[in-house]
Amino acid sequence: MTTTAFSPEAPVLARTRRSFMREIVEDTPGGDPRLEMCIQCGTCGGSCPSGADMEYSPRRIFAMVEADMREEVLKANTFWYCVSCYYCMVRCPQEVHITDIMYTLKRKAIREGYYRESSASDAPDFSETFVDAVLKYGRSFELGLATRYHLRHHPIGAVKMATGMGLEMLRKGRMDLTPRRIKNLGQLQAILREAEDVAREDREQIGGGA
Amino acid sequence: MADKQFEPLIIGFTCNWCSYRAADLAGMSRVKYPPNVRLMRLMCSGRLDPEFVLKALRGGADGVLITGCHPGECHYLEQNYKALRRFLLLRRTLKQFGVEPQRVRLIWASAAEGARLAQEINKMVEEIRALGPLTWRDVISANGDRPLEALPAEEVTA
């Protein structure tokens, strides 16, 4: 009604009720992700390389977010199937930061444990395994990553890997048997510990962030 | 008001044909700019008498914004060139009066440049906020103009 509703300055947050949507908006870095600007056109779902395999297209996920269907959203496999190709983000006619929102949903699903009920329940563990290696060595460690993850989730795949591709990788000198450590690992770990503290403070302040 | 941050007061002179319309356009497009600037209309930047600027500074403005049509686009053909020449000589003179050049600015803004006018206003408000208040009243009633008995003890020397 008032003209200020169209003010380009008026922060989007002010227009959003404290809701699941607002939680997501607040937890997404890089400025306003413009989630409530979605007009349900489906450009994202149409563009997504793995869209055909998702339970809900990103568009539908956004509609569910708008409808405050928190559990259903966080249990979905949609964001775990996101391959970070950014097609949706550059094509979105409303400039919604879709890929970033997918990451936010991943973090939420892990933090709140909903991923366990997802059809892609193994997916977070891959990410976490990767993260563990980086926390431990400062760099990624492909062999460790592959074996640990596969042993846990795809034992048969692990055997296949060890005999097939993995062996070939080793033979071609494309895989290390031991991890490489950065020199100043202590420094990195101190930084990451502090980052965690900062994040915790943030969460206590606004709640729900990851 | 001491707890509030300093908010500069700026008087803006606009040309009826370009910058006043730019201000109209800024309004119509709901472009935001700070309320520190108060605009008034002249028919042309060529109407700007340097006295107006002095009057504004003397009367409490912390800055003066003069706006006109772009060179070559004056509604009255060439009067903005005169405005520019007056502005530059006035700026030199004002410098001798201790008025920083950022406080009196001339910008060109066509009727289509609502957003740009707003941007320039934003910029100017920021710059003057950084410079601090002008308060010419205090400049004139500066120290040393007090009667003898009001002198503080430390100025009384043996």
Next chain:
Amino acid sequence: MSDKPKLAMYWASSCGGCEIATLNIHEHILDVDAVFDIAFFPCIADFKVKDVQGYPDGYIDVCLFNGAIRTSENEEMAHLLRQKSKVMVAFGSCAYEGCIPALSNLTTKDATFNTVYLDNPSIDNPDGILPQPVTLVAEGTLTIPVFYHTVKSLDQVVKVDYTIPGCPPEPHQIWAVLEAVVAALTQGAPLPPSGVVGAGSVAVCEECSRKRDVKKIKRFYRPYEVDPDPDICLLEQGIMCMGIATRSGCGALCPQVGMGCRGCYGPVPGVTDQGAKMVSAIASVMDVGKMGEIDEAVLERQIEAVYDSIPDPAGTFYRFSMAHSILRRTRVAGNGHGKE
């Protein structure tokens, strides 16, 4: 004392030229003597301040006050004489609008002291002693007037009835004013309405016989740089002449002899700020920054280069009218402006 009307003339911050000009009315000085009793006139007669203090209020009929208000003494005397006088006349440019003393408003008191008492080739002041308002000596306390930060005009401290502009006012003008006062006092003629008296009401150009044309000034010259054509408007020859923005009445003395008008009669009636008018007029007729040149940076450079030929615009345009100008003085960041 007789019952003749009482005349006073006082000099505040001034050069003394106004007194010379007053005495320069030739034989009319006898008429003055005939009409008036001198009640206070430090230049020609030995009165003391306490004499004046002793007069009843309104005792003096006409006080010619020349000089600007530079010190606390100037201000005190202005108040005293106002109290004792029926008619207060701001006499000459200093009292009217600050004149040369007020040019120091373009700098600070400290800088002025520095030039006057410390940093000047002719000064021998090894201990760097500066005037102090109050000094304690064995014999007691010595005080001298406080030197103000800002020079003011007379009307900025007391109510002024008449103003005679000029640095100094021309003798024929002085006589014309005195004559009117005398007529009023002796024959009961009406006094002129208050304000500026004894001067013209248009700009000096009116009285200047130089030939004028449409003005297009390429640049300015200092007086020593050119030998001006005797018949053509000085401004058109690039010689700074304030005649266009200065009240007439002097007879265009300076321009007539090849020296640009300095502006000592102050602004033309109806104008507040003589300097601003000069800025506007001069900038308007500078022949630079042509139509068609639309690169703003180029334009600015061209114009600025021409303005370099006006080395001290504020000092030039406000040479006499500083104290009476809109801004009155310069602002020096961090030097005592604003509340301490």
Next chain:
Amino acid sequence: MKYTYYPGCSLERNAGAYHSSTLAVAGPLGMEFQEVDDWNCCGATEFIAVDKMQAYALAARNLSLAEKQSNGNGATMVAPCSACFLNLSKCDAYLVKDAPLAEKVNRALAAGGLHYTPGSVRTRHLLEAMVTDVGFEGVAAQVKRPLYNLKVAPYYGCLIVRPGFLDKFDDEEYPTSLDKLMRTLGANVVDFPMKAHCCGGHMTQISEEVALGLIYRLLKNAADYGADVITTICPMCQLNLDAYQEHVNRYFGTHFKIPILYFTQLMGLAFDMDPLALGFGKEFIDAAPALAKIGVEPPPKPKRERPSKEALPMPMMPEEE
């Protein structure tokens, strides 16, 4: 030109061929690389899925080290891996855009005695730096053994062109810089409509079925257009298309044998460098048969087919205008 060099974890091993070929061709092109001392993982696509603040702190440590190493001269950091390029440039862009985030990240960095001024390090992809700074003429000057007759499908993948946080240098849907580079090497560039589509990324680890589908699309498209080799600019793309090609063949019953080579390897080849030094032989799909097609003579100019009388004219593309 001097650059700060961020190789990234993949180039240390899995993409060793990329590393060695990059360093090999950099010399003749006048690109001088100084590796970021003690760099750490950029976070790939995984860290941000687990912890936002740590992910930004992790990437920011690299930026901070590069800033320090440049002594405040405004570092230009070159990353050959598209994911590293994206993560580092995105981190910087978001720190610039999101002041509260920058403040928090700097609090974390301070725990390690570091600080990063948002916007002070410009991260660039190796391909972008090469085509912009060295230019096609600079590359052409080094070509000694043109790749005549070799049909190359230039594969960009996603992250070099999308979402394009800083200095967008090529089209995000239909980039052409690698096409031009390959033409500069004398290769026969085939149209490859899927050149900026996704290789599957980490999907091989989440759902191999989905991933193989994505890889299949790319291989089929390249094969449909007759490519002898696919050239890549990203270790992840190379790995997925190369190491999983046999899986794709098994799963879809196809017979693709398209070697996946880093663009720097093809550059080195055209510069007449030792193939071993360029990391040839490390690929799963043997490149030798394809490379054997490289001819000594430039191929004859294909005759322009005369359109039929009835045919309607095609719109002109910008590059034709």
Next chain:
Amino acid sequence: MSEERIGVYVCHCGSNIASVVDVEDVAVWAKDNLADQGVVVARDYKFMCSSLGQELIQDDIKEQGLDRVVVAACSPHLHERTFRNACDRAGLNPFLCEMVSVREQVSWVHTDKELATQKAKAMIAGGVERVVYHEPLEPLRVPINEATLVVGAGIAGIQAALEIADSGFPVYLVEREPSIGGHMAQFDKTFPTLDCSACILTPKMVDAGQHPNITLLSWSEVERVDGYVGNFTVTIRKKARYVNEDVCTGCGICIEKCPVNVLDTNFEAGLGYRKAVYRPFPQAVPKYPVIDTENCTYFKRGKCKACQIFCPTQPNSIDFEQQDQLLQVPVGNIILATGYDLFDARRIPQYGYGRLANVYTSLEFERLCNAAGPTNGDVVLRDGVTKPEAVGIIHCVGSRDRNYNNYCSVICCMQSLKFAHLVKERTGAEVYNFYIDMRTAYKDYDEFYQKVLEEGTHFVRGRVAEVTDAARQPGEDGKIIVQVEDTFIGKQRRIPVDMVILSSALEPRADSDEVAHKFGIACSANGWFIEKHPKLDPVATMTEGIYIAGCAQGPKDIPSTVAQGAAAAARVLGRIQQKELALEPIRASVIAERCSGCRICNNMCPFNAILFHEDRMVTEINPALCQGCGTCVAACPSGAITGTQFSNEQVLAQIEGLLMFGVNGNLANELVPA
């Protein structure tokens, strides 16, 4: 205490002002605090410009004896006249009314209510201080030139020109292309009635071409505009046609004989060819061809002259030496109907235009359908032969997309439905329309949608992600595949088709900024010309005497375009009927007794209004020539020149008022005598 009796009126403008400025507080404040300045009445009202609001002012003038009025509302450019007229009706000289813009300059640009309210008060104080110095004035009256310039001869310009010419007034109709007709001449059928575009347009074109009151200047462009409403002088460049219009009969033999075929990217949208000497289409008006010097063999190589050799007229109509002509025409009013450009679909590479042969733009499809087009109306693939079996039509290409244009192009939905119908009718193909929202809001439009639904067109709600020839599933080989999320079923679909039509956005002309500049009007952020009021004054602009019509003002369909053309004409006719124009009496004059004859002002006036009397040595200003800029007023070093409406007293008083408050509300102004 002032002697004036001033009334202050603060408008809410619905909530436009009142939502940000506390208008009630402002009115109360003005009454309480500006009494010394002479304010005796201060009121706020919902809509000051309404007749009730105006009556409020009129009643106060009569009952309270007001002699000055200050209205704080919108920009004076919008309603100054309204309030002046109100004063006039109440017997108060209209120039004793002052407007303060608290909408455009306060409520629409500020968000902090407290600060905005304060600013509004200060601005009103400025207005009150100023109005004290207003003087009763009489408007200056100047005659209005009866001629009108219409720029752009598409259907909007043609309509406007005909309306004015039919009323008996002269029109200059300027068109930069060789023929009038605009985009409409390219279309095949028009929605929703499907009548043939040429059938309804060409009679109007002929009328415009033959009308005794219309001077048709095709192949011409406006170079510059001088003057003001009622009295513009327009300089028009009539580009060399190299064909002598006085002799040419339009027989077309030159075109027939010209050996050079040129791809026609303009009229034929790149789908067909023309000659180097050409007219865009057979029914072109005027009928004279034009030589395209870029492609003409004679102009390129100095020989050929086939056209000249075969020209049957005596003397020969072909004139290779012809030069551009500059014409100066005096006009009273100007209508801009410059139309639109079509969005360049190549900017969205994922839709494949330019790369995939069978992706067409909407304009290409119009030509394809058109019986006079390159295929004589056969809807075929780019090979010129094959009829498509399945066709995809994509809506919103370049519209409603922040990457390109964030507005809705208005016509695309209906146009796409029309295409669907035409494809079905001509080929019987399966048709898929891909849309975000179906916008068919106008008379008979939704009925048309119903009809297309009946015809069996498939509607897929989803914005197309990409159009590709990369087949990956059976049935996709050799097809182009439209990949989209069907948002109703929530699944990605790949629909193989033979032809795709892109309903491209309408965009402002590439040079719209430049044109706006030339005519002194403004463009919106999107680039469309801005109307004076979006609802109540849709064809006027902020610049008096300049009107806009058609798509130059924003995307619109043919009915709206024609309506606007007629509306602009009606506004112009209204102006002309007034015979003379009341101009603001803003003029400078010299107070002779104060003039010293210094001659500083003598070269201040570009309109030569300043004269110097050598005999009396004083300067004088000719009020008939003075335009009121005030430059001489500012220049006069003696204060001997004054300007009405913008006198020193008025400006200085307004400054004083504006400075009444600091931004934080503290008293800023120190009311010192200077």
